Amino acid sequence: MMPAVTIDTCARELLETVPLVMHALRGEMRRHRAAGLSVPQFRTLGFVGRQAGASLSAAAEHMGLTLPSMSVLVDGLVARKLVARAPDPRDRRRVTLTLTPRGRTLLERTYREAEARLAERLSALSPGERDAVQHGLRLLRGIFEPDCPAA
Amino acid sequence: MMPAVTIDTCARELLETVPLVMHALRGEMRRHRAAGLSVPQFRTLGFVGRQAGASLSAAAEHMGLTLPSMSVLVDGLVARKLVARAPDPRDRRRVTLTLTPRGRTLLERTYREAEARLAERLSALSPGERDAVQHGLRLLRGIFEPDCPAA
DNA sequence: TATTGTTATACTCTATAACTATA
DNA sequence: TATAGTTATAGAGTATAACAATA
Numbered sequence: 226m227m228p229a230v231t232i233d234t235c236a237r238e239l240l241e242t243v244p245l246v247m248h249a250l251r252g253e254m255r256r257h258r259a260a261g262l263s264v265p266q267f268r269t270l271g272f273v274g275r276q277a278g279a280s281l282s283a284a285a286e287h288m289g290l291t292l293p294s295m296s297v298l299v300d301g302l303v304a305r306k307l308v309a310r311a312p313d314p315r316d317r318r319r320v321t322l323t324l325t326p327r328g329r330t331l332l333e334r335t336y337r338e339a340e341a342r343l344a345e346r347l348s349a350l351s352p353g354e355r356d357a358v359q360h361g362l363r364l365l366r367g368i369f370e371p372d373c374p375a376a
Numbered sequence: 377m378m379p380a381v382t383i384d385t386c387a388r389e390l391l392e393t394v395p396l397v398m399h400a401l402r403g404e405m406r407r408h409r410a411a412g413l414s415v416p417q418f419r420t421l422g423f424v425g426r427q428a429g430a431s432l433s434a435a436a437e438h439m440g441l442t443l444p445s446m447s448v449l450v451d452g453l454v455a456r457k458l459v460a461r462a463p464d465p466r467d468r469r470r471v472t473l474t475l476t477p478r479g480r481t482l483l484e485r486t487y488r489e490a491e492a493r494l495a496e497r498l499s500a501l502s503p504g505e506r507d508a509v510q511h512g513l514r515l516l517r518g519i520f521e522p523d524c525p526a527a
Numbered sequence: 528t529a530t531t532g533t534t535a536t537a538c539t540c541t542a543t544a545a546c547t548a549t550a
Numbered sequence: 551t552a553t554a555g556t557t558a559t560a561g562a563g564t565a566t567a568a569c570a571a572t573a
Contacts, residue, residue, distance in 0.1 A: 230503075230506050230510040232495040234510065235506050235510045236495055236498060237491070238510055238513045238517070239401075242516055242517040242520070243394060243398055243401060245440065245520050246394050247394055247398045248441075249520045250391070255565080263539065266539090268392075280554080280555095282553090282555085288399075289400070291542065293558095294540070295555095297539090297541085297557095298540080300556095317548080317550085318548065318550070320554075340388070340391075343391070344387055346519045347386050348383060358516055360508050361515075362512060363393075364501060364508060365393055365512075366393040366397075406541095414562065416563070433531065441564075442565065442566085444564085444566080445564050447532065447534090448533090448563080448564085449564095467572080468571080468572060469532070469572045470531065
């Protein structure tokens with residue numbers, strides 16, 4: 226039978242593990258320098274790809290960033306012609322974001338590469354262990370999502 | 377029975393969840409501005425607290441950082457008198473790191489605060505779910521630790 | 528020559544504050 | 551007046567390259 230883990234132990238594990246994995250993610254994205262996308266850039270591209278025409282605010286909310294931070298982040302993507310930024314005709318205060326063809330291509334390639342690198346790591350686990358990782362991550366996502374009650 | 381999760385699904389979940397949790401961690405540490413420690417600073421303090429007298433290289437290795445990055449990070453901690461940096465008499469190329477009393481106090485306080493914030497989030501889970509999170513994190517740590525075979 | 532660390536430089540991420548434009 | 555976004559400014563984190571000091 227599994228031991229009941231204390232909240233504190235779990236918190237400690239989070240504090241140790243999440244920065245570690247984050248650093249590995251950054252490192253792997255950086256090494257694939259052809260793409261040269263940072264993790265936040267990559268996530269933003271992914272969001273815009275799924276929600277074409279989303280506003281800057283929607284993207285900021287999704288990523289848990291302030292508007293200025295998102296604005297700057299998007300600046301970089303627009304400068305590289307990966308994202309198109311256009312005023313919304315219905316409300317000209319708003320900005321709509323869409324992927325350029327180049328952005329979509331790069332996103333897809335980067336996604337496949339990131340997945341491949343992670344898959345290497347994850348292949349060290351048994352299928353059952355991967356289930357456990359997946360399950361744990363999904364639970365975490367539930368309690369850390371921006372619109373969750375404890376946020 | 378649990379479904380066997382594909383490696384790709386698991387990779388995707390990682391890519392989505394880890395940056396999310398990381399952002400929440402940073403945000404919570406930032407809000408407790410009394411301490412004003414960043415996540416890497418906090419982790420470094422924790423490492424030096426456990427391994428008093430450790431070298432800069434050891435700390436860099438533990439955190440998965442380059443030496444220059446670690447050197448700069450420690451600069452900040454030394455400037456705030458949280459860490460003492462002294463040459464090792466046995467090998468004067470080396471530097472030994474130790475916590476100052478102030479550093480230890482701050483570390484302990486910050487640790488309690490971080491734990492309390494995380495505990496709030498984690499309390500939304502059942503004990504069984506926390507076990508699952510803990511288990512998943514431990515597996516992840518195993519495959520992302522700096523000295524692991526796939527690194 | 529090899530190892531440990533520091534300095535110089537550059538870029539990204541992120542925030543807050545102040546501002547502009549539209550509603 | 552309220553909302554969406556941008557600009558200005560600042561500080562941390564991180565890297566690579568070049569350097570200094572010690573072994």
